[in-house]
Amino acid sequence: MDVLVAGLIATFIAVFLALAAAFVSSLPVMWLWNAVGPDVFGLKPLTWLQALWLSLLCSLLFRTSSSTKFK
Numbered sequence: 001m002d003v004l005v006a007g008l009i010a011t012f013i014a015v016f017l018a019l020a021a022a023f024v025s026s027l028p029v030m031w032l033w034n035a036v037g038p039d040v041f042g043l044k045p046l047t048w049l050q051a052l053w054l055s056l057l058c059s060l061l062f063r064t065s066s067s068t069k070f071k
Contacts, residue, residue: 026052 030051037043046054 022052023048026055029055 026048030046030048033043033051033054034045038045
């Protein structure tokens with residue numbers, strides 16, 4: 001029983017930390033978009049969730065490969 005409770009607590013903490021990291025990493029995207037996009041380009045402001053998806057999309061599209069080793 002103690003192992004189950006410890007596993008549930010660890011899972012809860014991991015999910016909370018992942019959500020907190022996603023929130024913190026998408027805030028600069030949202031702030032920059034909302035500061036520049038609507039005024040300069042006439043775009044709609046982004047919500048936090050849209051900024052999160054935009055960050056995820058950009059990380060997938062522009063991922064760099066760090067597996068190469070320089071000799």
